[in-house]
Amino acid sequence: MKIRARLLGTGGSFGIPGIGCDCPVCLSTHKKNKRLRTSAFIEAGGKKILIDASPDIRQVALLYKMDKIDQVLLSHFHEDHIGGLNDLRPFFMKNDKPIPLYLSEETLREISSRFGYLLDRFEIKLLEDETGSIDGFRYFTYSQGPTCVTGFRFGDFAYLTDIKVYPEAIFHELKGVKILVLGAIHEEGTGMHFSFPEAIEFGKRSKSPRIIFTHLAHEVDHEQGSAMLPSGFELGYDGMVFDV
Numbered sequence: 001m002k003i004r005a006r007l008l009g010t011g012g013s014f015g016i017p018g019i020g021c022d023c024p025v026c027l028s029t030h031k032k033n034k035r036l037r038t039s040a041f042i043e044a045g046g047k048k049i050l051i052d053a054s055p056d057i058r059q060v061a062l063l064y065k066m067d068k069i070d071q072v073l074l075s076h077f078h079e080d081h082i083g084g085l086n087d088l089r090p091f092f093m094k095n096d097k098p099i100p101l102y103l104s105e106e107t108l109r110e111i112s113s114r115f116g117y118l119l120d121r122f123e124i125k126l127l128e129d130e131t132g133s134i135d136g137f138r139y140f141t142y143s144q145g146p147t148c149v150t151g152f153r154f155g156d157f158a159y160l161t162d163i164k165v166y167p168e169a170i171f172h173e174l175k176g177v178k179i180l181v182l183g184a185i186h187e188e189g190t191g192m193h194f195s196f197p198e199a200i201e202f203g204k205r206s207k208s209p210r211i212i213f214t215h216l217a218h219e220v221d222h223e224q225g226s227a228m229l230p231s232g233f234e235l236g237y238d239g240m241v242f243d244v
C-alpha cells in the first residue's frame with residue numbers, strides 16, 4: 001500500500017509561538033519553529049484520512065486546500081486533538097453520507113458530552129479492543145496519565161502521539177514499520193509525554209529506520225534539537241510530507 005503522510009501540526013497543546021511567550025523559540029522567525037497543534041493527513045488506499053481534529057484544523061485545511069475527508073481517526077479526547085471537530089462541518093456538506101469516525105469508547109464518551117450535536121454527521125466506528133484491524137489500518141492502545149490513547153498503523157507507516165506508558169506488545173505491532181511518527185515533548189519530558197531520551201529508547205526498540213518526533217514544546221529549537229538527535233531520528237515540522 002502506497003502512503004503519503006503530511007504532518008499538519010507538530011506542536012504541543014499551546015502551539016508555538018505560545019501566547020505571551022518571549023522565549024527564543026517563540027520569538028524565532030525560523031519557519032520550522034512555528035508549530036500548530038498536532039494532527040496529520042494521510043492518503044492511503046485511495047482514501048483521505050485525518051488523524052485528530054486539532055483546534056488549528058480550519059487553518060491547515062485552508063493552507064493545504066483540503067477538499068475532502070473520507071475518514072477521521074481520533075487518538076484521544078484531549079482538547080488539542082479534538083477541539084477542531086466543529087470546524088469539520090464544511091466537509092459534512094460535501095459528503096453525501098456521514099464520515100466514518102474511528103475512536104475508543106473512552107474518547108466517544110467525552111466527545112458525546114461536548115460534541116453530541118455533531119455525532120449524527122459521523123458514522124461511529126468504535127475501536128473496541130486494545131489492538132485490532134479495521135477498514136485498512138491497525139490500531140493499538142497505550143496511555144498518558146489516566147488517559148487511554150490510540151496509535152495507528154497504515155502499511156509500513158505508524159503514528160503514535162501523546163505516549164508515555166505502553167505495553168511491551170506494542171513492539172510486535174510496530175514490526176517492519178519504515179516511518180514512525182512519535183510523540184516527544186522536549187528533552188526532559190513530563191508525566192504525560194516522552195522525553196527525548198525516552199522517545200529515542202522507544203524508537204530504537206521499534207527498529208524503525210526513520211523516526212520523526214511530533215507534539216514538540218517551545219523548549220525545542222528545530223535546528224539545535226535536530227543536531228542533537230542520533231541518526232535515524234528527526235524532528236518533525238509543520239507541513240512535512242513523506243511517502244512510505
Ligand SMILES: [Zn+2]
Nearest residue numbers: 021023026218
Ligand atoms: Zn515560548
Ligand SMILES: [Zn+2]
Nearest residue numbers: 013078080162
Ligand atoms: Zn496532545
